[in-house]
Amino acid sequence: MGDRFLTLTEMVQAARSNLHRNDWDYLVGGAETESSLKRNRAGVESWLFKPRVLNDVSEVSARTSILGQEVRLPVVLPPIGSIQVFHEGGGAAVARAARDFGVLQVLSSVCEPDFETVAEKVPGPRVYQLYLMQDQAWMDGIIRRAVDAGYTGFCLTADTQVYSRRERDILKRHVPASGRQAGANDFAYQARMSWDTVAHIKERYDIxxxxxxxxxxxxxxxxxxxxxxxxxxxxxGGRQLDHTRACIDALPEVVDAVRGRVPVWVDGGFMRGADVVKALCLGADAVGMGRFEALALAAGGAEALVNALEILEHEVCTAMALAGVSSLNDLNRELLVREAPLAPSHVLSAFPLIDDY
Ligand SMILES: Cc1cc2nc3c(=O)[nH]c(=O)nc-3n(C[C@H](O)[C@H](O)[C@H](O)COP(=O)(O)O)c2cc1C
Incomplete structure (x- = not known):
């Protein structure tokens, strides 16, 4: 990569110019009317800061630990299927960036290279995300192999029991590299997943x-x-059920129900440091940034993703300092108030200088 980016806007601009329209639409698009997608951003944009002043903010830190791993930011890089189409390094390039910068990666089960190759190329703590492609015996085999390969967590995606209708792709007859599309028959097992699947995993595996x-x-x-x-x-990311609440709006209900017994992570529409800080104020322990991850990778591979994470860290610490907070422990709901967003929100409204989405 040539010059380093100084802003996330440059990162997104580079991704836009590097990607073919089909891959761009697969990345930024959502399901059906894309209302869940837009609501994710509208939700994030609806929460405003009520900053505190005259607190000493000379030392601000956003370092924490996630699943026992020290991280530089309370951010996870979520599973992105077919990520290798955005940059040839695929999941291994994300793994390198996550290790070099210091955040946790959740690797998708439908991307390349496969999970064992990624673990071999870039050893280290990492979560493996699974879609149930075959029966429970098959799943057991995969979990054992993931543990043997050094994965430190296992993520069951529960919102994809059937594949949604993503019209940007369907209109162009574009089938993602994973081959997954609306009506595909590899969802037979995924559709049968139930709370028994969760019980089964918890009974058998200590991960x-x-x-x-x-x-x-x-x-x-x-x-x-x-x-x-x-x-x-x-x-x-608004890619499955259309007409859902924004994730940031579902977050307080979930945080209240969980009552601090386990960590709560959230994703959906978080693109900037201030967005991350808002989710933390509302009780999230970590924030996933899916399109951020894929756009940064498309902009220039692992190096660009590290560059983007460094800018993100600066944005997070700047937002915390200007809100009058120097420690993650002091972020709480009292720092936020809800108002209507300024303008109609969309997938890239965090980057108002970019109009081609
Ligand atoms: C291109 C793309 C592919 C995705 N593939 C997966 C996947 O394989 N497994 C999964 O659990 N979630 C997948 N997701 C959802 C992300 O993990 C995450 O929940 C979502 O991107 C968060 O929203 P955001 O993009 O607004 O940050 C994908 C998202 C995108 C954009």
Whole structure:
């Protein structure tokens, strides 16, 4: 990569010019009317800061630990299927960036290279995300292989029991590299997943289990009762069920239901440092940034992703300092108030200088 980016806007501009329209639309698009996608951003943009002043903010730190791993930011890089189409390094390039910068990666089960190759190329703590492609015996085999390969957590994605209708792709007859599309028959097992699947994994394996795609308090409480180790609030970046609440709006209900018993992660529409700080104020322990991860990778591989994470860290610490807070422990709901967003929100409204999305 040539010059380093000084802003996240430059990172997104580079991604836009590097990607073919089909891959761009697969990345930024959502399901059907894309209302869940837009609501994710509208939700994030609806929360405003009520900053405190005259606190000493000369030493601000956003360092913490996630699943026992020291990280520089309370951010996770979520699973992105077919990520190798955005940059040839795929999941291994994300692994390198996550290690070099110091955040946790959740590797998708539908990307390249495969999970064992990634673990071999870039050893280190990492979570493996699974779609149930075959029966339970198959899943058991995969979990054992993931543990043997050194994965430190296991993520079950619960919001994708069937594949949604993503019209940007369907209109162009574009099939993602994973081959997954609306109506595909490899969803037969995924569709049969149930709470028994969670019980089965918890009974047999001593690896932290993350359930991703939780959207309401009662499901979150059920996860905790069943021994799930992390409740992950997500609507798949607005790519699955259309007309859901913004994830940031489902977050307080989930946080209240979980009552601090396990960590709560959230993703959906978080693109900037200030966005991350808002989620932390509302009780999230970590924030996933899916399109951020893929756009940065598309902009220039692992190096660009590290560059983007460094800018993000600066934005997070700047937002904390200007809100009058120097420690993650002091972020709370009292720092926020809700108002209507300034303008209609969309997937890239965090980057108002870019108009081609
Ligand atoms: C291109 C793309 C592919 C994705 N593939 C997966 C996947 O394989 N497994 C999964 O659990 N979630 C997948 N997701 C959802 C992300 O993990 C994450 O929940 C979402 O991107 C968060 O929203 P954001 O993009 O607004 O940050 C994908 C998202 C995108 C954008």
């Amino acid at each position: 932290p289990l993350i359930v991703k795609g939780v959207a309401r308090g009662d499901d979150a409480a059920r996860c905790v009762d069943m021994g799930v180790d992390v409740v992950y609030v997500s609507n798949h």
